[in-house]
Amino acid sequence: MQKKLVVLTGAGISAESGLRTFREMGGLWEEYDVTEVASPQGWEKNMDLVLQFYNERRRQLVNAVPNEGHSGLARLEKNFDVHIITQNVDDLHERAGSTKVLHLHGELNKAQSTVHKELIYDIAGKDLNPGDLCERGCQLRPYIVWFGEPVPAIEEAIDICGTADYMAIIGTSMNVYPAAGLIDYIPHGTKIFIVDPNDIPVHYSKKVVHIKEKASRGVQLLAEYLHNEKGSKPPPMSPHSP
DSSP states (O other): OOOEEEEEEOHHHHHTTTOOOSSSTTSGGGTSOHHHHSSHHHHHHOHHHHHHHHHHHHHHHHHOOOOHHHHHHHHGGGTSEEEEEESOOSOHHHHHTOSOEEESSEEEEEEEESSOTTOEEEOTTOOOOTTOBOTTSOBEEEEEOOTTSOOTTHHHHHHHHTTOSEEEEESOOSOSTTGGGGGGGSOTTOEEEEEOSSOOOOOOSSOEEEEOSOHHHHHHHHHHHHHHHHTSOOOOOOTTOO
């Protein structure tokens, strides 16, 4: 039976694919006030601005490609039961080949009815505009969990973490809740790996292995750690890998 690897990913894993992060210097927060583009209040105040913001992100995503961090996680499915819980709204994990991906904060390539929350539509590569309506005649909004909104997928994420054999935290500051609290739900004895060039404040009593690399190189090292414990060799990296 395959060991279960639960991976929590954040903006850092997609940064190497050219997707700009919100929190880094020069990131999107400096061009847009978060309350204007990622909150229910911002939507009520200026729907056009919010739609423009996510349309720009969606256009950028069309040209982005998965990096070796994404691909390396997908390859780990050959030897491990890999479950990815991502705070990212891009689809790079799926495009890299990962088959079990849970999006905590929504998906950029989907739209949701403003009234009938169960109505969700695929809009990959398309703009979302004022007047775009759901089948019941209500305005569509980005399928994004904004600040101040509940995170519907968190219960499923907690259940996934509850049976982890290993946990990897990749490219996230562990400052955004409730995602950062998922570490509290892994079983006692679960080994934790952190892949990030920066110091990540994880206050935890269990053993933590910190791989101080960006995702592309860090996931390769993670694979080596895991396969050494399992007694098998990691699959080779892609020809274009650094």
